[in-house]
Amino acid sequence: MDIKVRNGDSLWKYSQLFMIPLQLIIDSNPSTNPASLSIGATVKIPGFQAINYSINRGDTLWELARARNLNVDALYLLNQDKNVLQLQIGDVIRIPRRVTSPIVRGQQAYSSNLLKRDIASLESIYPFIRVKNIGASVLEKPIYEIKIGNGQKKVHVDASFHANEWITSPILMTFLNEFVLSLTNGTAIRGVQTLPIYSDVTISFVPMVNPDGVDLVIEGPPSSVRQKVLSINNGSSDFTGWKANINGVDLNNQYPAKWELEKERKEEKAPAPRDFPGYKPLSEPEAIVMAELAREENFDRLLALHTQGQEFYWGYEGLEPPESSLLAEDFERVSGYRSVRYVDSYAGYKDWFIQEFQNAGFTVELGKGINPLPLSQFNQIYQDVLGIFLVSLYRW
Numbered sequence: 001m002d003i004k005v006r007n008g009d010s011l012w013k014y015s016q017l018f019m020i021p022l023q024l025i026i027d028s029n030p031s032t033n034p035a036s037l038s039i040g041a042t043v044k045i046p047g048f049q050a051i052n053y054s055i056n057r058g059d060t061l062w063e064l065a066r067a068r069n070l071n072v073d074a075l076y077l078l079n080q081d082k083n084v085l086q087l088q089i090g091d092v093i094r095i096p097r098r099v100t101s102p103i104v105r106g107q108q109a110y111s112s113n114l115l116k117r118d119i120a121s122l123e124s125i126y127p128f129i130r131v132k133n134i135g136a137s138v139l140e141k142p143i144y145e146i147k148i149g150n151g152q153k154k155v156h157v158d159a160s161f162h163a164n165e166w167i168t169s170p171i172l173m174t175f176l177n178e179f180v181l182s183l184t185n186g187t188a189i190r191g192v193q194t195l196p197i198y199s200d201v202t203i204s205f206v207p208m209v210n211p212d213g214v215d216l217v218i219e220g221p222p223s224s225v226r227q228k229v230l231s232i233n234n235g236s237s238d239f240t241g242w243k244a245n246i247n248g249v250d251l252n253n254q255y256p257a258k259w260e261l262e263k264e265r266k267e268e269k270a271p272a273p274r275d276f277p278g279y280k281p282l283s284e285p286e287a288i289v290m291a292e293l294a295r296e297e298n299f300d301r302l303l304a305l306h307t308q309g310q311e312f313y314w315g316y317e318g319l320e321p322p323e324s325s326l327l328a329e330d331f332e333r334v335s336g337y338r339s340v341r342y343v344d345s346y347a348g349y350k351d352w353f354i355q356e357f358q359n360a361g362f363t364v365e366l367g368k369g370i371n372p373l374p375l376s377q378f379n380q381i382y383q384d385v386l387g388i389f390l391v392s393l394y395r396w
Contacts, residue, residue, distance in 0.1 A: 001048035001096060003077055005037045017071050018045055018096065020184055021195055027128035027150070044127045045096070047184025050078055053095045055087050070096065099125055100185060104177040106170030107378045109218045112141055112211035118173055119144055126180040134206070135289030138246045139225070141211040143289050146176065151201040155392055156299040158206040158290070161252045161306065161349065162243040162274075163213025164372040168305035171366065171382055172207045175389050179203075190390060197393050204297060209286055212246035217372060232271050240372060243274035245284055252306070253277035254287035255352035257316065262347040277347055287349075294353055301327075301392055302353045302361040307373050309365035310384070315341035316354040316361070324360040330395055334387025337364070364388060 003014070011034045015022040026034055028044045037043070053064070061084055065072040076084060078094040087093065103121045108114070123131050130147040137143060159168035181187070182194040208214060215222075217239050221229045225246055232248040233239060244250050248271025253262055259281040268276040282288050294302070314320060314328045325341075332339040345351075350361040367373045367381045 001045045001050045002042050003045060004080060005039055005041045005043055006077065006080065007039055009037060009077075010034075011037070011043070014043065014045060017074050017077070018048060018098075019186070020045060020047055021186075023150070023199070024128050024183060029127075046126050046128050047099055047180075048096045049099060049125065050094045051097050052092050055089055055091045055093065057089055059087070061087075064095065068095065068097070098185070100181070102174070102177045102181065104170065104173045106174040106382075107375050108170070109375075110166055110170040110173075111215050111218050112208060113215075115144070115169060115173065115208050115211075116142070118177075119146065122146075122177065122180065126184065129180065134293055135285060137210070137212045137286055138284070139212045139222070141215075143206065143209065143211065143286065145293065146205040146207070147202060148176070148179065148205075149198045149200075149202045151197075151199060153201045153396065154204065154297055154299045155201055155301045155303075156204040156206070156294070156297065157303040157305065157389070157392075158209055158349075159305040160208045160210050160214050161304065162250075162371075163210055163217045163245070164240060164243055165305075165307040166208075166214040166217060167307060167373050167375070167378065167381070168366060169208045169214065171378070171385065172205060172305060174382055175386065176205055176207070190386065192390050192394055200396075201393050203393065204293075204299065206290070206293070209290060210245050210251055213242060213244060213251075216246065217242055233273055239273070241273055243371075244272065244276065245286055247284060248272050248276055249278040249284050250275050251284060251287050252304075252349055253347045254281055254284055255291065255347050255349055256281040257348070257351040257355045258346035262345070281347070290349060291352070294356070298357065299353075300359055302350060302359070303388070303392055304348070304350050304361070304363045305385075306363055306365050307371055308367045308369055309338075310336070310368050311338035311340050312362050312364040312388075313340050313343045313350065314360070314362045316351045319354050319358050321358055321360055324362075327360055327362075327391065327395065330391045331362070331364075331388045334391055335384045337384065337388070362392075 028046045133142045134145045135143045159172040328339045350363045353361040
């Protein structure tokens with residue numbers, strides 16, 4: 001919500017007026033000097049939307065403010081262009097409305113366009129989040145990173161490396177939405193206060209690593225690559241079994257962590273709907289983007305969301321740090337998922353991350369069944385993994 005600065009206003013005053021933590025307002029206005037506001041300048045207030053309201057008989061500003069648990073000065077602030085002491089029936093004023101419900105509707109087929117729409121909506125209401133286009137897919141679709149928080153500790157979570165595991169994207173976006181709602185409304189998530197996490201941790205979300213593949217599974221092939229993907233898919237127009245990117249390369253078999261071993265033992269030696277690791281490591285733009293991100297940010301922890309199995313993997317060649325074991329115990333306790341230290345699979349993003357940085361990395365296999373998992377599992381999956389998200393952020 002945008003407001004205009006008046007004489008004598010301050011960000012601290014806005015924090016008190018709207019009951020929003022001061023740091024969130026500061027971070028929502030990175031180009032504003034908090035110590036010297038310019039009269040008439042625009043300031044963004046996170047967690048609110050301004051709505052139009054038509055004055056009815058008997059309305060007063062005080063009653064309108066009281067009914068919404070607001071200070072009447074909030075109405076003055078939003079209606080500086082009106083003489084609000086002489087309002088007439090039918091006059092339209094702006095009223096601040098606190099956002100208390102989620103924007104993300106995760107329980108639906110979640111394409112890259114839906115992701116883009118949700119990111120734009122969240123960025124508008126919660127301008128303290130930082131959205132960055134970190135690269136592009138084969139078909140030039142953007143790969144987004146969303147950052148929340150100011151802490152020196154860094155946690156990264158990603159989803160939809162695999163196309164038909166797209167349910168991981170709305171799961172992750174649902175958590176992101178719940179987290180920002182908690183921040184602006186002063187509520188806890190399962191008893192965990194989020195504002196201290198915001199100050200202590202920087203969270204990196206990449207909600208859709210493989211947008212081309214996700215859209216292929218959900219929407220079918222675009223005309224530009226229709227013949228190519230039909231050929232890779234053995235002529236079938238059923239893409240529900242497709243895990244790869246649009247080139248037929250498995251993005252989670254693309255990393256130089258025993259890639260040669262994985263390549264030799266894979267049955268797929270050419271582009272395929274799944275399991276083909278490419279002709280060389282890091283050949284695909286999506287895999288390169290994620291490797292560059294990890295190198296630039298040097299994350300302390302990584303969670304890679306996949307489906308299915310109701311288990312998580314956390315070891316690689318004995319290079320995982322001692323904290324991985326402690327986190328694994330907590331993850332198992334809060335989720336009911338099975339903890340697996342080593343699995344006979346290599347060249348994954350988690351494997352490479354542990355190898356390169358010796359920091360805690362986890363591949364989390366959400367839900368159980370046949371991919372793509374049905375949306376009927378969405379709520380249960382979210383409740384199971386919510387504890388893992390929270391533990392990864394507050395347990396240090």
